[in-house]
Amino acid sequence: MRAVVLVGGFGTRLQPLTLSTPKPMLPVGHVPIIERLVANLARSGVSDVTFALGFKPEPFIEAFPTGECAGVALHYAVEPSPLDTAGAIRFAAEAAGIDDTFVVVNGDVLTDLDVAQLVRFHRDRGAEATLHLIPVADPSSFGVVGLDADGRVERFVEKPAPGTAPSNLVNAGTYILEPSVLQRIPSGEKVSIERVTFPAIAASRGLFGMATDDYWIDTGQPELYLQANLDVLAGLRRNDRSVAVHADASVDGTAVIDHALIGPGAIVGKDAVVRRSVVLPGAVIGDRATVTDSMVMGRIGNDAVAAACVIGASGVVAAGEDVQAERRPQPIAK
Ligand code: GTP
Numbered sequence: 001m002r003a004v005v006l007v008g009g010f011g012t013r014l015q016p017l018t019l020s021t022p023k024p025m026l027p028v029g030h031v032p033i034i035e036r037l038v039a040n041l042a043r044s045g046v047s048d049v050t051f052a053l054g055f056k057p058e059p060f061i062e063a064f065p066t067g068e069c070a071g072v073a074l075h076y077a078v079e080p081s082p083l084d085t086a087g088a089i090r091f092a093a094e095a096a097g098i099d100d101t102f103v104v105v106n107g108d109v110l111t112d113l114d115v116a117q118l119v120r121f122h123r124d125r126g127a128e129a130t131l132h133l134i135p136v137a138d139p140s141s142f143g144v145v146g147l148d149a150d151g152r153v154e155r156f157v158e159k160p161a162p163g164t165a166p167s168n169l170v171n172a173g174t175y176i177l178e179p180s181v182l183q184r185i186p187s188g189e190k191v192s193i194e195r196v197t198f199p200a201i202a203a204s205r206g207l208f209g210m211a212t213d214d215y216w217i218d219t220g221q222p223e224l225y226l227q228a229n230l231d232v233l234a235g236l237r238r239n240d241r242s243v244a245v246h247a248d249a250s251v252d253g254t255a256v257i258d259h260a261l262i263g264p265g266a267i268v269g270k271d272a273v274v275r276r277s278v279v280l281p282g283a284v285i286g287d288r289a290t291v292t293d294s295m296v297m298g299r300i301g302n303d304a305v306a307a308a309c310v311i312g313a314s315g316v317v318a319a320g321e322d323v324q325a326e327r328r329p330q331p332i333a334k
Helices: 033-043 058-063 084-095 114-122 193-203 223-234
Strands: 002-006 048-053 072-078 101-108 109-111 129-135 143-147 153-158 169-177 207-211 216-218 256-258 274-275 290-292 306-307 322-324
Touching: 002 033, 002 084, 002 114, 033 048, 033 072, 033 101, 033 109, 048 084, 072 084, 084 101, 084 193, 101 114, 109 169, 114 129, 114 169, 114 207, 153 193, 153 207, 169 193, 169 207, 169 216, 193 207, 216 223
Parallel strands: 002 048, 002 101, 048 072, 129 207, 256 274, 274 290, 290 306, 306 322
Antiparallel strands: 101 169, 109 216, 129 169, 143 153, 143 169
């Protein structure tokens, strides 16, 4: 089975981290999101993956110089300009010569879904397209579906106004598509699969959805990116568990690391305290600094305090400064 993984977005909600590193290349539990995603596809029987690239393609190509990731053969399709999700799928599938049933995954989704199970569901129903669905407490910021008893999507509503959602089952960003879906997407045009193509397939009764309660997280927002890291540290993933401090990090013996990840090349100074945070590769946390609920790529000076902050690669909290961001990461209710 072949797959297209969408990795060409700007990742604006995760700025400033994504100013230097594209979102799918950011680490979760010290491993790039994209590598964890491809490993799960490999476990489900996918043997060949095409990255649909646009914004910052080079880091992907450099990260996998042998054209292989998690035992899967990689191909790269770089769009001349952003084509949005459907346009990118058509462009990448054509570049890869895909002409059979295939898998599509959003490059920022981490899940334990067995994709082979989704393929069986798709084939049993003779679907043109099948969505992986996840139940959530508040569906208003997602694509929400209303299903019939056989799993056929009767309605597909992108980001419904609060209180108007047809169910609590949302598009979880993994799809099985027939090649005929590509013919529905105008070539070389910017088209959204969520807003245009899926509603059209639903209208012709070819769109199905399969709900599961597998581990699932969309890492596209700061608080969810942090949560994904804490989840893999806590061992909530079926096939994975991360260590807190990478072997190539330098952490002073007096520092307190509490529910936090310290990446390779990062330095944590004397008596520093790091709680519920991700210290990314190469970041520096000064002596006696306190970092909570934060993601840090840059430098936190000696005696500084950073709470609920997202600090990019060139970001600095000066020595002795106290920065408390307004947006505090919240635990995610599913
Ligand atoms: P935000 O800017 O924060 O919304 O993030 P994003 O740009 O990643 O957008 P979003 O999370 O909605 O996109 C879902 C998936 O589609 C992500 O994996 C993106 O990388 C990918 N994506 C979005 N737009 C494009 C595009 O124009 N081309 C390609 N190749 N991928 C895209």
